Amino acid sequence: MGRPDKAARAAIARRRSDAIDLRLAGVDWLTIARKLAADPAANSANLAYPQGYGIERYRKKQDPPSDEALIHAACRDVRAALADRRAELNDDVDELRALEADRLDRLFFVAYKRAVRDQDLAAVDRTLRIMERRARLLGLDMPTKTEVSGPQGGPVQVEDVTTDELDALIDLTDPDTA
Template identity: 60%
Template sequence: MPRPTRAQRAAIAQRRADAVELRLAGADPLTVGRKLAADPALNSDRIAYPLGYGHELYAKGRPAPDEETLIRSVNRDITEALEQRIASSQADVEALRALEDARLDRLFLVAYRRAVRDGELPAIDRALRIMERRARLRGLDRPLRTEISGQDGGPIEVTDATADELAALIALTDPDAERGGQ
C-alpha cells in the first residue's frame, strides 16, 4: 500500500481527532464509526466523511465494513491519537524541564557566588534550596523506602490482575521501574 500523501495524513489525523472528541462526548465506538464512515449509506449523517472508516472499500464500490470492523478501527484510531498526544506532551515536558534547569543554573550562580564570597548564611540557604529544586527536577533524590499496604496497613490482596495492572503496581513500589532500572 503506498504511503499516504500529506493531505491524506491530515485527513486521517482529523478523523482521529474527531473520533477522540466523539468518545469524550460519550459516543460509543460503533456510533463513532458510523458518524465518521466514508460510505454515505453507513454514515449516520448520510455524507461521505473524507478518508472515513471504510474509505478503501467505498472507493472501490465494495460493501461497507461490518460493525466489528468499525469498532476495531475506531479503537485503533483513538489509541493512536492518544499515544501521539502523550508523546507530544512528554516532549513538551522535557523542553520545559530543560528551560527550568537553565533558569536554576543562572539563579544558582548568583547565590553560590554570594555564599562563597561573603559567607552569608541566607545566600548559603538559597543555594541549597536551588540545589534541592534541581535534584527534584532531575529526579536525583530517591525515597529511602516506599511501602504500599492494603486496608488498615495489611497486605494488598490481588486475586485477578492483568499484566498491565501488575506492571502498574511494580512501578508504584520500585523507584527504578520508571527509569528502566537506571
C-alpha cells in the same frame, strides 16, 4: 499502499480528532464508527467522510466494512490519537523541565558566587535550596523507601464499610459538622 499524502494525513488527523471528541462526549463506539465511515451506505449521515473508515473498500466499490470492523477502526483511531497527544505532552514537559533547569542554573550561579565569595550563610542556604529543587526536578535523588504498617508495626487492617458507615466516620472527623 504507500504513505498517505499531506492532504490525506491531515484528513486522518481530523478524523482522529473527531473520534476523540465524540468519545469524550460519551458517544458509543458504533455511532462514532458510523459517523466517521467513508461509505455513505455505512455513514450515519449518509455522507462520504473524507479518509473515513473503510476508505479503501469504498474506493474499490466493495461493500462497507462490518460494524465490528468499523468499531475496531474507531478504537484504533482513538488509541493512536491519545498516544500522539501523550507524546506531545511528554515533549512539552521535557521542554519545560529543561527550561526550569536552565533557570535554576542561573539562580544557582548567583547564589553560589555570593555564598563562596562573601561567605554569606543566607546565600549558602539559598544555594542548597536551589540544589534541592534542581535534584527534585531532574529526579537526581535516590528514591526513599516508605513502608506502611499498622499498630505496633503490624499489618494494616482493611475493613469493608458501607457508605453510611463511611459518612458517619467523616462526620466524626469533620470539624465543620462537630
